[in-house]
């Protein structure tokens with residue numbers, strides 16, 4: 001069997017490169033969306049699903065976590081191109097059934113690309129593969145649950161791991177964590193560990209909540225919005241309408257990114273006349289083309305400049321009354337930022353003093369500033385410091401608890417934030433566990449569990465006997481792909497509760513189950529009380545219902561809550577104090593439990609059925625208070641740190657293309673960046689290519705270095721691209737084999753997916769000499 005993941009879709013001859021686009025969306029976005037829908041699901045399913053997405057009685061888009069308006073009017077088609085592709089991907093009528101598994105041996109599937117696997121259709125029935133077998137084959141649901149029961153009960157709880165990807169609804173997530181904790185483990189790693197964990201690690205101790213503090217209306221009303229380390233044109237397209245509205249109200253936007261992403265520059269709203277025939281809206285008033293990892297230096301410099309301006313014009317920039325009353329640590333912060341080494345700031349950021357000073361002027365003049373960020377800031381060794389520096393900057397001007405101001409981590413998966421609220425976390429708080437104990441009458445474990453990186457270490461050491469995956473594709477999403485796959489194969493049993501086939505199904509434990517489930521778009525009505533609804537939480541803490549309307553493609557699919565309940569019954573037996581069956585039959589029973597365990601969910605069943613759902617309490621936003629251990633918000637002081645590649649090397653970051661959802665691919669067209677029919681590319685600044693002795697389109701092998709060890713991934717095309725100098729970009733997950741699993745963000749343990757040090761050799765050549773690499777501090 002193939003030891004390495006297949007080299008995805010190299011298509012050496014097909015790769016096409018065009019100049020990057022300077023505008024996002026437009027009419028093309030709608031035509032692409034509809035074409036993808038029709039080809040996957042046919043016209044009637046496509047129309048049915050498109051009309052229900054993000055509507056008040058419809059389903060939550062399985063794409064991103066960007067909110068819908070709860071006060072304003074919704075357009076009859078509240079979708080975007082990439083939301084539409086996510087729906088087409090799920091509502092496909094292609095099926096992966098017994099015949100498929102009989103036709104393709106595992107050895108054959110191991111050589112297929114992720115794109116091929118995902119394109120085969122929806123998993124239609126439960127299948128199993130046991131040691132020595134060459135093919136997956138059908139298994140009844142009853143036997144599948146019995147098999148899980150046998151494996152879990154043959155080992156200890158600390159050797160079982162329960163992973164969650166962020167599409168899981170609130171009700172399922174609550175049952176799933178309850179199951180893990182009933183068993184006796186907090187081994188609940190999730191995709192959030194690899195995503196916004198750094199945001200939570202920075203926000204909780206400084207502002208007393210691990211979530212953003214703005215609403216959608218705040219974005220519309222802000223005087224200044226920063227969009228940092230984020231590619232909204234592709235990953236959160238509906239955010240562009242919010243930024244457009246902000247600009248129409250007189251607001252300004254600053255984009256900070258090493259890549260000139262199309263959506264940051266201009267937006268053509270396909271739902272407005274100007275977007276269809278006009279020039280669209282220019283989004284960024286200032287574009288800071290920063291070096292990868294330079295943001296801490298930038299935010300420190302901005303803090304310094306604001307303090308200087310306050311000295312010049314006392315009482316005009318810094319919100320002294322707020323700082324005095326509501327914060328701690330200002331003096332130390334002001335002292336640390338009193339001086340600045342401009343030469344080092346320019347080197348760290350790749351930006352000029354003039355550019356930075358201009359943006360500081362915009363900040364000083366703004367009475368309401370929002371800073372939005374995503375993964376460009378969360379996946380580097382010093383990420384938590386960078387995010388704390390953002391909080392410093394916001395605190396300085398009192399940008400909490402007032403309209404048009406606040407912190408806005410833009411979350412990824414459509415319910416990743418809700419899953420955390422429901423207790424999917426390896427480090428639960430004592431308050432949460434105590435509430436569970438009280439509700440269910442037993443004692444949940446207090447020992448912290450594994451996060452996703454720790455899970456990877458445990459898998460490699462052979463310390464995991466059972467790995468259950470609620471959605472997701474851990475094999476492809478994690479770092480150090482080759483070692484991770486070897487680790488997964490050591491598990492006694494892997495269980496994948498999935499909608500589509502993926503790499504994790506092919507590199508599996510000694511015994512492996514694939515359990516097919518309903519998706520967001522599917523109706524869920526096989527219950528004594530009839531059709532059930534579920535709920536989700538968006539990036540701005542709004543909880544609302546979601547219900548699918550499409551007929552499931554197979555009669556063998558079970559809903560996620562039913563799967564969790566039956567798994568729990570099989571493992572824990574009939575005398576367990578939790579009534580799993582009642583929850584599976586009627587989701588109101590789950591919501592009643594949640595309403596008694598989790599603050600903010602009082603009267604959940606009634607409120608989830610209101611027109612717009614409800615907003616969770618958020619002290620910084622609602623009352624300008626901070627529920628930290630000291631009852632105040634905290635300024636923090638971090639030393640300057642940035643990424644600097646040694647001679648002959650570049651800093652490599654990984655991004656999503658316009659045609660993918662994490663590890664699933666909708667197609668091979670990264671339209672805005674002008675790259676199509678090939679994903680194994682590395683985008684490099686023209687000058688760097690020359691200095692390194694390469695040319696555009698050269699085929700290279702890539703070597704990453706970390707603390708003297710190397711990882712290698714072969715056959716990438718270099719592409720001359722207008723990225724910041726000294727930095728390169730490749731696609732996730734093709735480049736994951738290059739991420740050493742010990743390269744992580746301090747405190748959050750999030751993999752350093754945007755912080756690799758790499759060099760290139762001509763394809764097939766020996767690796768050459770490694771040089772030490774790392775971060776620079778002063």
Ligand SMILES: Nc1nc2c(c(=O)[nH]1)N[C@H]1C(S)=C(S)[C@@H](COP(=O)(O)OP(=O)(O)OC[C@H]3O[C@@H](n4cnc5c(=O)[nH]c(N)nc54)[C@H](O)[C@@H]3O)O[C@H]1N2
Nearest residue numbers: 082229230231235292293374375376412413655656661662
């Ligand atoms: N269509 C679609 N939508 C999605 C997803 C998807 O795959 N497809 N994924 C979902 C998920 S789970 C998530 S978490 C989000 C991800 O949303 P994003 O965070 O937008 O995703 P990435 O593609 O990782 O883009 C990171 C951006 O940060 C920039 N960047 C990289 N390094 C730095 C740096 O050091 N500093 C700065 N300032 N910028 C940097 C990159 O150039 C890029 O523009 O999107 C969600 N939505």
Ligand SMILES: Nc1nc2c(c(=O)[nH]1)N[C@H]1C(S)=C(S)[C@@H](COP(=O)(O)OP(=O)(O)OC[C@H]3O[C@@H](n4cnc5c(=O)[nH]c(N)nc54)[C@H](O)[C@@H]3O)O[C@H]1N2
Nearest residue numbers: 165191195471472473477497498499500502662663732753
């Ligand atoms: N190099 C690099 N690596 C990264 C990142 C990066 O930026 N760079 N980003 C990281 C981030 S932000 C994230 S969130 C992770 C993503 O990691 P995951 O969340 O684990 O990965 P996905 O690709 O989103 O999972 C896709 C699979 O989920 C299943 N699925 C889809 N919908 C449903 C559903 O409704 N129910 C169930 N049960 N299953 C479903 C399908 O089988 C599909 O194959 O990757 C991380 N890895």
Ligand SMILES: [Mo]
Nearest residue numbers: 191195412413
């Ligand atoms: Mo994510």
